[in-house]
Amino acid sequence: xxxxxxxxxxxxLPFSLAQxxxxxxxxxxxxxxxxxxxxPALASASLTDxxxxxxxxxxCSDQKLSSPEELExxxxxxxxxxxxxxxxxxxxxxxxxxxxxxYLPKAEARFLERKTSLDQIVYSLLRVDDGGLARExxxxxxxEETDFPSAATQYSLGPESKSNGLVGPVPxxxxxxxxxxxxxxxxxxxxxxxxxxxxxxxxxRVESYTPAVLNDTTRMAMAKELFEQWLxxxxxxxxxxxxxxxxxxxxxxDRP
Numbered sequence: 652x653x654x655x656x657x658x659x660x661x662x663x664l665p666f667s668l669a670q671x672x673x674x675x676x677x678x679x680x681x682x683x684x685x686x687x688x689x690x691p692a693l694a695s696a697s698l699t700d701x702x703x704x705x706x707x708x709x710x711c712s713d714q715k716l717s718s719p720e721e722l723e724x725x726x727x728x729x730x731x732x733x734x735x736x737x738x739x740x741x742x743x744x745x746x747x748x749x750x751x752x753x754y755l756p757k758a759e760a761r762f763l764e765r766k767t768s769l770d771q772i773v774y775s776l777l778r779v780d781d782g783g784l785a786r787e788x789x790x791x792x793x794x795e796e797t798d799f800p801s802a803a804t805q806y807s808l809g810p811e812s813k814s815n816g817l818v819g820p821v822p823x824x825x826x827x828x829x830x831x832x833x834x835x836x837x838x839x840x841x842x843x844x845x846x847x848x849x850x851x852x853x854x855x856r857v858e859s860y861t862p863a864v865l866n867d868t869t870r871m872a873m874a875k876e877l878f879e880q881w882l883x884x885x886x887x888x889x890x891x892x893x894x895x896x897x898x899x900x901x902x903x904x905d906r907p
């Protein structure tokens with residue numbers, strides 16, 4: 652299959668300089684450019700009549716539109732042309748189809764690159780600002796004089812005090828690097844001796860560890876990540892083009 656999403660060459664943008672300045676001032680330029688880049692790619696994805704009907708039903712359900720009259724009122728309220736409304740309705744499904752067609756074959760390689768950050772972990776955490784207190788709580792938990800939820804609720808100075816010390820399930824790499832290293836190298840149920848992270852002394856116990864698996868859901872997520880990566884690269888090209896255009900215009904204005 653021909654790759655429709657190869658890097659693009661710089662092309663003229665459909666904006667005047669005044670419009671570019673306005674979009675920048677309103678902080679809308681990246682959002683508008685993303686749509687400008689993505690929509691032609693999405694338009695290349697083909698849908699069957701059945702898929703179009705499925706997209707229509709999903710859209711009406713999401714927007715709570717129960718009649719043709721309500722759909723027409725929505726179109727007018729949003730100032731959409733009929734063809735623009737149709738594209739809006741089909742956009743999520745077109746994105747899925749485009750990702751399947753262009754990126755699903757590359758999903759496994761992306762998954763292997765990202766697997767460590769996709770692994771999920773649940774752990775118990777308490778943090779205090781005194782190393783001696785952290786050691787005391789660690790020993791009390793280890794000797795079963797108290798349990799982790801009670802200690803975290805009573806002593807922890809972080810938001811985990813409101814969840815009995817439990818954190819997760821979250822991606823492993825979402826944790827602080829020093830914490831992630833210890834979580835990765837300790838088995839579930841093992842209480843980790845106190846250690847310092849910045850101003851905190853923490854006591855941690857791994858509760859469960861769920862390695863990421865490559866299934867249909869993960870494949871699609873990886874395909875969509877690859878599409879987003881392409882989109883971000885294209886956005887950088889467009890923003891660089893605009894910066895050069897504005898700089899050139901300013902230099903021209905500064906000449907006597």
